[in-house]
Amino acid sequence: MRKSNIGEWSGILVYVECRKEKVHPVGRELIGEASRLAEELGAAVYAVAAGSGLDDIPSQLAGCPLEKLYLYETEDEYTPIVYEKIIAGCIEKLKPSIVLIGGTYEGRALAPRLAVAFESGLTADCTSLEIDTEGNLIQIRPAFGGNVMASIVTAHSRPQFATVRPGVMEPVFEDSLREPVIVRELVNLTDERFKVLEVKEAEGGDSITEQNILVVAGRGVRKKEDLEMLRELSELLGGKLASSRALVEKGWMSPQEQIGLSGNAVSPQYMITCGVSGTVQFMAGMKQTKNIIAINEDPTARIFEIAHYPVCGDLYEIVPELIERLKTQKGDDFTGIQI
Numbered sequence: 001m002r003k004s005n006i007g008e009w010s011g012i013l014v015y016v017e018c019r020k021e022k023v024h025p026v027g028r029e030l031i032g033e034a035s036r037l038a039e040e041l042g043a044a045v046y047a048v049a050a051g052s053g054l055d056d057i058p059s060q061l062a063g064c065p066l067e068k069l070y071l072y073e074t075e076d077e078y079t080p081i082v083y084e085k086i087i088a089g090c091i092e093k094l095k096p097s098i099v100l101i102g103g104t105y106e107g108r109a110l111a112p113r114l115a116v117a118f119e120s121g122l123t124a125d126c127t128s129l130e131i132d133t134e135g136n137l138i139q140i141r142p143a144f145g146g147n148v149m150a151s152i153v154t155a156h157s158r159p160q161f162a163t164v165r166p167g168v169m170e171p172v173f174e175d176s177l178r179e180p181v182i183v184r185e186l187v188n189l190t191d192e193r194f195k196v197l198e199v200k201e202a203e204g205g206d207s208i209t210e211q212n213i214l215v216v217a218g219r220g221v222r223k224k225e226d227l228e229m230l231r232e233l234s235e236l237l238g239g240k241l242a243s244s245r246a247l248v249e250k251g252w253m254s255p256q257e258q259i260g261l262s263g264n265a266v267s268p269q270y271m272i273t274c275g276v277s278g279t280v281q282f283m284a285g286m287k288q289t290k291n292i293i294a295i296n297e298d299p300t301a302r303i304f305e306i307a308h309y310p311v312c313g314d315l316y317e318i319v320p321e322l323i324e325r326l327k328t329q330k331g332d333d334f335t336g337i338q339i
């Protein structure tokens, strides 16, 4: 491990992922968390973004308590190798003690490369972050299939790298009047070994991580065809259907639609779980949900421990009834429905 003079490194740098000139929501979530940690450390928060068309990024981050915002304008499409060089250059210059990166497809490829480049530690998919008495970042994440929570510290090298999946942290509250210093650079670091010929959007529509309303199917659903009933409910509510891993393993739902430790972390306004027991691995991906309505026929199901609206009963009776009421009710205001 490269010996680092730890005292030379300070502050928190957040990698702000941008797609099609838009800040990925995880950027604001990480800035929110970084500003909380920075207060404890008495340190500053910085952000860095790379890509083309970054003109609008400062206004999208308005209200964020940032000291500096680094914008690296490049025509290169995202490839981990080129972006590693760009972000490593920024880290080299700034020397932040902590670097936070979204646990997205992009971030998951970028973070390990940066950690190797700086010969420092990385903890992937943290669910919580704290500061210890020495000022180290305590990186907390589920381990051993979610049965224990591991607290990991990178005590002897800097920066301390951590990724956090979208939807796990609260987004920053826009109350800062501070205008960050904007540092803008043009970069051209094309790596001859790679050429992006075309970028194709993944099929399957909007991701479940960006939904405000989710209906979640669990093993309590008996047949694949019965998912249509839950899909209808999700569409009537203007949301999307997601599932526990049980149905992904059966091949009824896709891995992109799975919530949990080995799936997606989500934080919708409303979630209706149907026949989901509430295992630790499932709950690791949905604890930030604002309103949980859980339908389960077992009164001792663990999901009821975190549900705001527990509904004990057979989903095959309750869901058709809900659909019927939604269809007959004027308007589609979900909050007005009496369960």
Ligand SMILES: Cc1cc2nc3c(=O)[nH]c(=O)nc-3n(C[C@H](O)[C@H](O)[C@H](O)COP(=O)(O)OP(=O)(O)OC[C@H]3O[C@@H](n4cnc5c(N)ncnc54)[C@H](O)[C@@H]3O)c2cc1C
Binding pocket: 144, 145, 146, 217, 218, 219, 220, 221, 243, 244, 245, 246, 247, 258, 259, 260, 261, 262, 263, 264, 274, 275, 276, 277, 278, 279, 281, 282, 285, 295, 296, 297, 298, 301, 313, 314, 315, 316
């Ligand atoms: C390393 C690891 C990672 C994992 N990652 C994930 C993950 O990311 N996401 C995930 O979901 N799981 C994950 N799992 C699997 C997890 O342990 C469980 O197997 C899974 O969450 C169970 O899904 P479930 O709640 O749908 O099914 P079950 O636990 O079988 O629960 C089904 C529930 O349906 C209820 N039910 C049955 N019939 C009805 C009915 N007619 N009406 C109402 N209720 C009914 C039952 O009472 C029961 O509570 C992981 C496991 C491991 C080891």
